Amino acid sequence: MIFVSRKEHFNAAHKLYNPKWSEEKNREVFGPCANHNWHGHNFELIVTVKGNPDPDTGFVVDLKKLSLLIKSEIIDKVDHRNLNMDVDFMEGKMASCENLVMEFWKILEPRVKKLGSLCELHSLKLYETPRNYVEYFG
Amino acid sequence: MIFVSRKEHFNAAHKLYNPKWSEEKNREVFGPCANHNWHGHNFELIVTVKGNPDPDTGFVVDLKKLSLLIKSEIIDKVDHRNLNMDVDFMEGKMASCENLVMEFWKILEPRVKKLGSLCELHSLKLYETPRNYVEYFG
Amino acid sequence: MIFVSRKEHFNAAHKLYNPKWSEEKNREVFGPCANHNWHGHNFELIVTVKGNPDPDTGFVVDLKKLSLLIKSEIIDKVDHRNLNMDVDFMEGKMASCENLVMEFWKILEPRVKKLGSLCELHSLKLYETPRNYVEYFG
Amino acid sequence: MIFVSRKEHFNAAHKLYNPKWSEEKNREVFGPCANHNWHGHNFELIVTVKGNPDPDTGFVVDLKKLSLLIKSEIIDKVDHRNLNMDVDFMEGKMASCENLVMEFWKILEPRVKKLGSLCELHSLKLYETPRNYVEYFG
Amino acid sequence: MIFVSRKEHFNAAHKLYNPKWSEEKNREVFGPCANHNWHGHNFELIVTVKGNPDPDTGFVVDLKKLSLLIKSEIIDKVDHRNLNMDVDFMEGKMASCENLVMEFWKILEPRVKKLGSLCELHSLKLYETPRNYVEYFG
Amino acid sequence: MIFVSRKEHFNAAHKLYNPKWSEEKNREVFGPCANHNWHGHNFELIVTVKGNPDPDTGFVVDLKKLSLLIKSEIIDKVDHRNLNMDVDFMEGKMASCENLVMEFWKILEPRVKKLGSLCELHSLKLYETPRNYVEYFG
Numbered sequence: 001m002i003f004v005s006r007k008e009h010f011n012a013a014h015k016l017y018n019p020k021w022s023e024e025k026n027r028e029v030f031g032p033c034a035n036h037n038w039h040g041h042n043f044e045l046i047v048t049v050k051g052n053p054d055p056d057t058g059f060v061v062d063l064k065k066l067s068l069l070i071k072s073e074i075i076d077k078v079d080h081r082n083l084n085m086d087v088d089f090m091e092g093k094m095a096s097c098e099n100l101v102m103e104f105w106k107i108l109e110p111r112v113k114k115l116g117s118l119c120e121l122h123s124l125k126l127y128e129t130p131r132n133y134v135e136y137f138g
Numbered sequence: 139m140i141f142v143s144r145k146e147h148f149n150a151a152h153k154l155y156n157p158k159w160s161e162e163k164n165r166e167v168f169g170p171c172a173n174h175n176w177h178g179h180n181f182e183l184i185v186t187v188k189g190n191p192d193p194d195t196g197f198v199v200d201l202k203k204l205s206l207l208i209k210s211e212i213i214d215k216v217d218h219r220n221l222n223m224d225v226d227f228m229e230g231k232m233a234s235c236e237n238l239v240m241e242f243w244k245i246l247e248p249r250v251k252k253l254g255s256l257c258e259l260h261s262l263k264l265y266e267t268p269r270n271y272v273e274y275f276g
Numbered sequence: 277m278i279f280v281s282r283k284e285h286f287n288a289a290h291k292l293y294n295p296k297w298s299e300e301k302n303r304e305v306f307g308p309c310a311n312h313n314w315h316g317h318n319f320e321l322i323v324t325v326k327g328n329p330d331p332d333t334g335f336v337v338d339l340k341k342l343s344l345l346i347k348s349e350i351i352d353k354v355d356h357r358n359l360n361m362d363v364d365f366m367e368g369k370m371a372s373c374e375n376l377v378m379e380f381w382k383i384l385e386p387r388v389k390k391l392g393s394l395c396e397l398h399s400l401k402l403y404e405t406p407r408n409y410v411e412y413f414g
Numbered sequence: 415m416i417f418v419s420r421k422e423h424f425n426a427a428h429k430l431y432n433p434k435w436s437e438e439k440n441r442e443v444f445g446p447c448a449n450h451n452w453h454g455h456n457f458e459l460i461v462t463v464k465g466n467p468d469p470d471t472g473f474v475v476d477l478k479k480l481s482l483l484i485k486s487e488i489i490d491k492v493d494h495r496n497l498n499m500d501v502d503f504m505e506g507k508m509a510s511c512e513n514l515v516m517e518f519w520k521i522l523e524p525r526v527k528k529l530g531s532l533c534e535l536h537s538l539k540l541y542e543t544p545r546n547y548v549e550y551f552g
Numbered sequence: 553m554i555f556v557s558r559k560e561h562f563n564a565a566h567k568l569y570n571p572k573w574s575e576e577k578n579r580e581v582f583g584p585c586a587n588h589n590w591h592g593h594n595f596e597l598i599v600t601v602k603g604n605p606d607p608d609t610g611f612v613v614d615l616k617k618l619s620l621l622i623k624s625e626i627i628d629k630v631d632h633r634n635l636n637m638d639v640d641f642m643e644g645k646m647a648s649c650e651n652l653v654m655e656f657w658k659i660l661e662p663r664v665k666k667l668g669s670l671c672e673l674h675s676l677k678l679y680e681t682p683r684n685y686v687e688y689f690g
Numbered sequence: 691m692i693f694v695s696r697k698e699h700f701n702a703a704h705k706l707y708n709p710k711w712s713e714e715k716n717r718e719v720f721g722p723c724a725n726h727n728w729h730g731h732n733f734e735l736i737v738t739v740k741g742n743p744d745p746d747t748g749f750v751v752d753l754k755k756l757s758l759l760i761k762s763e764i765i766d767k768v769d770h771r772n773l774n775m776d777v778d779f780m781e782g783k784m785a786s787c788e789n790l791v792m793e794f795w796k797i798l799e800p801r802v803k804k805l806g807s808l809c810e811l812h813s814l815k816l817y818e819t820p821r822n823y824v825e826y827f828g
Binding site for chain 5 (some may be wrong): 691692693694695696697698738743745746747748749750752753754
């Protein structure tokens with residue numbers, strides 16, 4: 001079994017703000033991330049699939065097809081958007097990296113399976129900054 | 139003469155939208171950067187000063203002091219903010235990297251001079267993404 | 277379960293020198309790393325914790341708190357220091373990355389648990405150079 | 415148990431082309447990677463070994479020896495070469511990253527064991543570009 | 553005047569081989585870069601234009617248009633190609649980075665001027681590896 | 691004229707400490723950089739030469755020869771060393787990046803000229819950390 005990864009990126013605005021809490025509590029818990037008028041990031045998303053290489057191609061997965069899948073299903077919905085306001089699958093959820101990768105997983109996991117009988121989704125890694133990132137294995 | 143550089147970063151939301159133009163013209167010129175609800179970036183700012191080293195310290199400038207100056211005068215005003223709505227010196231201006239570095243210059247140039255008689259501001263370089271950046275020499 | 281990582285850095289001097297061995301044997305085993313007068317590195321430390329996100333915050337762990345913990349418990353004790361001479365928990369041990377991460381683990385593991393009932397320390401990754409690094413899972 | 419990694423690099427030409435298929439099918443499956451006259455990459459190879467540190471050295475493995483082993487057994491055979499034409503262990507195989515790491519494993523796994531009784535090969539990670547990479551655990 | 557830069561990349565094969573010289577002399581001068589069957593790189597190209605920002609857009613140049621220009625005029629002609637065999641403007645020339653940027657300049661300089669009355673080409677920087685690069689100012 | 695650059699690295703210990711001053715004044719001016727027992731860095735040195743390409747090679751300078759020159763004249767003298775104690779050309783000088791590049795220039799400038807009649811030294815850039823660096827043009 002081999003693990004194959006593809007990195008894509010998107011630029012988005014968000015804020016961390018729990019509407020059930022007061023302004024003060026939000027500021028206390030989230031600090032500047034609760035800024036009313038948003039802030040933003042260059043996010044990097046690494047999608048890893050696993051499987052056995054096809055002897056005819058040498059590929060676990062065609063990375064061009066995987067890249068197009070990530071772009072059409074994820075990047076097109078979050079790039080140059082507001083993660084709190086413009087993204088249907090984040091509605092009613094805190095716009096944290098943890099919640100983002102769990103939603104990305106629900107979207108990508110069944111679609112990666114259809115890319116080929118040989119591969120399945122293994123992990124999603126999401127960088128919010130070069131110093132802060134999360135990883136999820138489903 | 140030696141050129142000494144310090145890199146700092148900030149995370150901010152912005153949009154590129156000219157209020158004198160129609161929604162259509164904004165979309166045509168700025169594409170997804172005109173998204174009504176903003177998007178954002180991890181910006182990297184490189185401040186370069188030039189001068190002759192002080193023989194007692196070996197320094198053109200104390201980089202700790204330069205870093206504190208950039209933080210108090212620039213980063214504290216733009217980090218985790220909306221560049222169109224929250225930053226007084228950007229009011230009425232397009233929130234492009236070009237306009238940002240020109241405003242940063244006006245703020246930093248006189249203050250760098252006061253850091254020491256030996257140095258002056260040489261350039262500002264601002265990365266919006268690892269692939270897009272601007273540089274300004276005053 | 278989600279894995280959340282924070283990267284911090286420190287600059288330190290060290291040497292690899294076993295006092296039980298002759299100068300010749302140290303030079304033979306450790307090469308230039310045994311230089312009597314030390315050498316040094318920009319170390320990068322990645323701390324990964326795991327847990328389930330809190331629905332109220334969307335966080336496995338507050339990365340600001342994790343960053344402050346790493347700084348007060350590790351970085352403040354090793355940054356701009358000599359790892360052989362200035363760091364109490366390295367006394368009597370070879371100042372290798374392997375030994376460093378094992379000592380860092382002993383310090384961080386109980387303290388990460390107290391950051392929240394939802395998370396625990398998963399791994400420590402320590403870069404000595406961009407080409408040489410170690411990882412430890414406890 | 416500690417995991418120790420060393421990164422090396424090589425520059426090579428290759429193409430993805432299945433001689434059992436027509437030119438059209440190759441173009442359809444591999445796109446520009448099937449270019450008749452080759453293309454190339456700066457590959458990065460990360461070799462990870464695992465084991466317990468030797469108390470006398472603080473090392474799981476002497477990274478200088480590991481680096482020399484990777485250079486003599488892998489890099490010298492693939493650097494500034496054509497992966498389809500110049501590399502004996504790739505003969506008759508598609509020159510994909512998946513096939514490369516499986517062949518590298520066969521070469522390195524027994525030789526890493528001989529570096530010391532304390533360590534064994536854990537994984538190979540191969541970057542074809544900063545956005546595309548594979549990982550293999552044997 | 554502000555300097556605006558855009559980074560693009562391409563993957564190509566090449567060799568350094570002077571057909572006027574013997575095999576021995578080529579090996580002596582170019583070392584492994586003269587390998588008969590080619591080798592290759594992930595090249596990074598940074599295009600810098602200079603000018604005054606348009607007050608209506610805040611832009612010296614629309615980076616989306618500059619990116620499309622670089623892609624159609626340069627990247628499409630060199631990406632996944634053999635620089636010695638597949639690129640008409642390199643015919644009869646040594647496939648060195650120095651010669652590449654001089655040819656890229658001839659192509660881009662007049663076309664950048666047409667992107668807007670406000671900007672002109674300032675420099676081209678070409679990375680062959682992260683450690684080797686050239687820069688050209690026309 | 692084309693500018694050609696080569697990046698090399700070295701790992702060294704140093705401290706910033708002026709023996710003419712009291713311990714208190716050193717701590718006040720240099721902060722943790724004055725730590726008695728040293729600290730250290732992974733330094734990156736970028737050497738840029740300029741000239742016209744030789745039509746027979748396509749090269750301004752043979753980067754292999756430039757790399758060997760930097761290694762024999764600079765890296766071998768500073769790598770895995772203490773910049774205050776082990777480096778003859780830094781004797782009696784503050785071990786700042788500013789002083790380092792000025793000394794490196796004196797060593798490299800005449801030797802680069804001898805690499806070929808076509809090239810001369812243009813600049814030296816020295817990174818102490820990814821956020822702090824100096825540049826010198828002679």
